[in-house]
Amino acid sequence: MKHKGKTNPPGRIKIMKSFSFLMAQKDFHSITTAQIAGNAKVTEGLIYKYFKDKKDLLYQVLNEHFLEFQAKIENQIANEKTCIEQLEVIIFSSLESYADNRIFSKILLLEVRNSLGFFDSGAYKMVRKYSRTILEIIEKGIKNGELKPDIDAFTLRKVILGAIEHACLGEIIFGRELDIDEVSTGIANIVFNGAKA
Amino acid sequence: MKHKGKTNPPGRIKIMKSFSFLMAQKDFHSITTAQIAGNAKVTEGLIYKYFKDKKDLLYQVLNEHFLEFQAKIENQIANEKTCIEQLEVIIFSSLESYADNRIFSKILLLEVRNSLGFFDSGAYKMVRKYSRTILEIIEKGIKNGELKPDIDAFTLRKVILGAIEHACLGEIIFGRELDIDEVSTGIANIVFNGAKA
DNA sequence: CAAAATGGTAAGTAACACTTACTCACAAAG
DNA sequence: CTTTGTGAGTAAGTGTTACTTACCATTTTG
CATH class of the missing domain: 1.10.10.60 (Homeodomain-like)
Structure with a gap:
C-alpha cells in the first residue's frame, strides 16, 4: 500500500x-x-x-527547507520601499539563508541540478517563484525609473542570481567563512553602480 | 597490471x-x-x-575539453589592450565556449562540483588558473584606474563568473538557445556601467 | 464488526561499480 | 631463438546498492 x-x-x-x-x-x-x-x-x-525513490527524498527535503527560505525572503522584501532596496535585501537575505542552512544550499546549488527529474519537482516550482519575484521587482524598477531603461531584466536577474550563487559555492564546498555584509554590499555596489571608473 | x-x-x-x-x-x-x-x-x-573509477573517467574527459577552452580564451585575451576589453572578451568567449561545447559545460557546471574528489583533479587546477587570470586582470584594472578603486577584486570576479555560469545553465539544462552577443554585452553593460539610473 | 487504510517489517532481486585472474602479441635482452 | 617482461585486452566473477514484494499489526471508518 x-x-x-x-x-x-x-x-x-x-x-x-x-x-x-x-x-x-x-x-x-x-x-x-x-x-x-x-x-x-x-x-x-x-x-x-x-x-518514490532516493531522489524524491532529496527533493522533499529540499522542498521543506525552501518553504522557510521563501517565507523569510518575502517577509523581508515587504519592509523595503524602493526596488533597489528590495533587490539589496534579496541579495543579503539569500546569502544569509544559504549561509545559515548549508544542507539546503548544498542540495539546491550542487545536487539537484544535474538530474532532469528535479525540474518536475515541487521544489523547482518554488525556485521559479523566487526567480519570478526578482524579475518583477526589476521590471518595476525599470518602469519607475529607478533602473536604467536600456538594461534587460532577464540579464540583470542572471547577474544577480549568478553572483549570489557563485558567492556561496566556496563556502558550501570548502567550508570557508563568508562575510555576508561585505559580500552583499560589494555585489550590490557593482551591480547597481558599475565597476568602471 | x-x-x-x-x-x-x-x-x-x-x-x-x-x-x-x-x-x-x-x-x-x-x-x-x-x-x-x-x-x-x-x-x-x-x-x-x-x-581509477567512473569519476576519474569524467575528470579526464573534462580535462581534455578544458585544455581547448583555456587555449582559446588566452589566445583571445592577448588581442585586447585595456582590462575592460579583456574582461569583455572573457565574458564573450566563455559563453561561446560553453555554448559550443555542451558536454564540457555540462560536466563542469553540473556534474563535478558535488564530489570533493574533483577538487584534487587536474581539471580543477585548470579552473583555478582560468580563475586566477581573471583576478589578475581585475587587479591590474584597479591599479591603472580603469576600474573603481573601491571595488573588491574577488567580489567582481564572483559577479562575472556567476553571471557567465548562470547564463549557461538554462541552455545546458533545457537546451534553450542563447544569443551570446546580446547576453555578453548585456552582462558587461551591467557589470561595468551599473544598473542604477 | 468487517473492511479498508495506515505504519511498519523482513526477505528478497536485478543491476551496478569495480576486481581478479587470465590470455595474447610482441619487443628487447641474453 | 628462446626467455622474460610488458602493454592491450578479455572473461568471469563479487559485494553493494537501490528498489520490490509480501507480509503483519494497529487504527480508522462505513
Whole structure:
C-alpha cells in the first residue's frame, strides 16, 4: 500500500532528519539507503513507503527547507520601499539563508541540478517563484525609473542570481567563512553602480 | 597490471569517446559502465585499466575539453589592450565556449562540483588558473584606474563568473538557445556601467 | 464488526561499480 | 631463438546498492 501524504508519521520524519544529517557530511551519491535507514532506526523498505525513490527524498527535503527560505525572503522584501532596496535585501537575505542552512544550499546549488527529474519537482516550482519575484521587482524598477531603461531584466536577474550563487559555492564546498555584509554590499555596489571608473 | 599513462592506446580513446557521446544524452549517474563499454566495443574491465573509477573517467574527459577552452580564451585575451576589453572578451568567449561545447559545460557546471574528489583533479587546477587570470586582470584594472578603486577584486570576479555560469545553465539544462552577443554585452553593460539610473 | 487504510517489517532481486585472474602479441635482452 | 617482461585486452566473477514484494499489526471508518 502506498502512502497518500495525508499524515506525517514519525517514520517519515525520522527518515528526513536522518537524510539531512548525512547530507551535512557527504554528497548525495555517497549516502546509501542502508545508512539512511540505519541512522533513522527504521528498515530500508519504509523509505519507499514515503518516497518514490532516493531522489524524491532529496527533493522533499529540499522542498521543506525552501518553504522557510521563501517565507523569510518575502517577509523581508515587504519592509523595503524602493526596488533597489528590495533587490539589496534579496541579495543579503539569500546569502544569509544559504549561509545559515548549508544542507539546503548544498542540495539546491550542487545536487539537484544535474538530474532532469528535479525540474518536475515541487521544489523547482518554488525556485521559479523566487526567480519570478526578482524579475518583477526589476521590471518595476525599470518602469519607475529607478533602473536604467536600456538594461534587460532577464540579464540583470542572471547577474544577480549568478553572483549570489557563485558567492556561496566556496563556502558550501570548502567550508570557508563568508562575510555576508561585505559580500552583499560589494555585489550590490557593482551591480547597481558599475565597476568602471 | 595497471596502466602507467605513457601511451594512448585505441581502447582508451574509444572509452572516452563513448563516454562523451553518452554524456550528451543523459546525466553522469544514469550512464552505466556496461553502456560505456558496450558503446565503445570493449569489455567493462578495460575501463578500469585506464581509469581509477567512473569519476576519474569524467575528470579526464573534462580535462581534455578544458585544455581547448583555456587555449582559446588566452589566445583571445592577448588581442585586447585595456582590462575592460579583456574582461569583455572573457565574458564573450566563455559563453561561446560553453555554448559550443555542451558536454564540457555540462560536466563542469553540473556534474563535478558535488564530489570533493574533483577538487584534487587536474581539471580543477585548470579552473583555478582560468580563475586566477581573471583576478589578475581585475587587479591590474584597479591599479591603472580603469576600474573603481573601491571595488573588491574577488567580489567582481564572483559577479562575472556567476553571471557567465548562470547564463549557461538554462541552455545546458533545457537546451534553450542563447544569443551570446546580446547576453555578453548585456552582462558587461551591467557589470561595468551599473544598473542604477 | 468487517473492511479498508495506515505504519511498519523482513526477505528478497536485478543491476551496478569495480576486481581478479587470465590470455595474447610482441619487443628487447641474453 | 628462446626467455622474460610488458602493454592491450578479455572473461568471469563479487559485494553493494537501490528498489520490490509480501507480509503483519494497529487504527480508522462505513
